Amino acid sequence: MSVQERKERERADRERLILATAREIAEEQGWDAVTTRRLAERIEYSQPVLYSHFRGKREIIGAVALEGAAEMAAAVRAAASAADGPRARVTALARAYLDYAARNPAVYDAMFQLDGGLAFAQEDTPAPLKDAFAALLENLQEVAGDGVHPGLFTELFWASLHGLATLTRAGRLPPEYAEQRTEMLVDRLAVL
Amino acid sequence: MSVQERKERERADRERLILATAREIAEEQGWDAVTTRRLAERIEYSQPVLYSHFRGKREIIGAVALEGAAEMAAAVRAAASAADGPRARVTALARAYLDYAARNPAVYDAMFQLDGGLAFAQEDTPAPLKDAFAALLENLQEVAGDGVHPGLFTELFWASLHGLATLTRAGRLPPEYAEQRTEMLVDRLAVL
């Protein structure tokens, strides 16, 4: 039996290696550079090996996206729990979100810009995605305002953060005033 | 001289045909389906003809994006000028923006999701893009609030709209509450 266990362990290791390498190439040179040939060469296996782990490139992107969602949820929770008072919590949350997006652009792309074949806002949405939304909801519901549906408010706040993240990253917004925009967002959207 | 003029006219016509066809295929089947072969076949010319008009596929996307920016600017101005009072103007602007994005998803993708090789937030930003931002600024500066830089406020408002547009389109936000989110956005962000 231990032979089989060893094989499963090695297989899991290789799967992690594939994801880590895909992420590495994507952060270095963008997702366009993550070709199955290049990825296979970097992990020192042939192309078809990738397809014994994932259905195709899309599923690799999706797997990286799930990793990212988990990381982002953790980052948001850590930042919010280290802050005192509703205002500080919301500001910390917003900064943590934008900071994660800025520091991990390729992962953020996998989550929201590219097609990873993931379901959203549905029953079969993967747990990490639901949990990332939950991390926002936990810290935003206290500033949603009276009589406002917390989920709806969280969606709006999230959309604004997402807009700031993507437009900034694409060079559509001058980066030097990012902090002012974040503060204005918190000031206006949150009911403090 | 008239011969040369005729040729130039025919050439301009064909360029318009290329863009209209690219846009058509993109709206029908997405930008991935806009291959140079398919596009060439639809306009009944061979592939290399495309390259006598545009440097490559990226430049075609960029040209469609500029068309879209002009259309969106017009839509926003029309909606805002038909409304009475600051609040109605801002609401009309937001609805017009989101409506344009929803009705022309491929064009919106060309503008913001894909790489059209365009410069943004810089001196050499193409006029239509600057003008589209100006259309937002014109109607938003009156609700930016005292002592708030109108440009910065417009950037934030735009980012929020962009976030709503992209997340809704990607199925990340349930579409049934779109109107409530829009109203909440206007209520919270605009100083009325």
Added chain:
DNA sequence: GACCCGATGCTAGCACCGCTAGACAAGCGA
């Protein structure tokens, strides 16, 4: 009106992409 020549669009092909069929070898259980 005939001819030359340049502009213009075509055929064919490059290197690369995601993905897969089928050959082959390694390593297990008997």
Added chain:
DNA sequence: TCGCTTGTCTAGCGGTGCTAGCATCGGGTC
């Protein structure tokens, strides 16, 4: 040690964006 399963590789398919070089068409000149 043998047979077989399991897993990996080589090779290749149809597609992509893009381009070199040829052929042809048509305007300008004599």
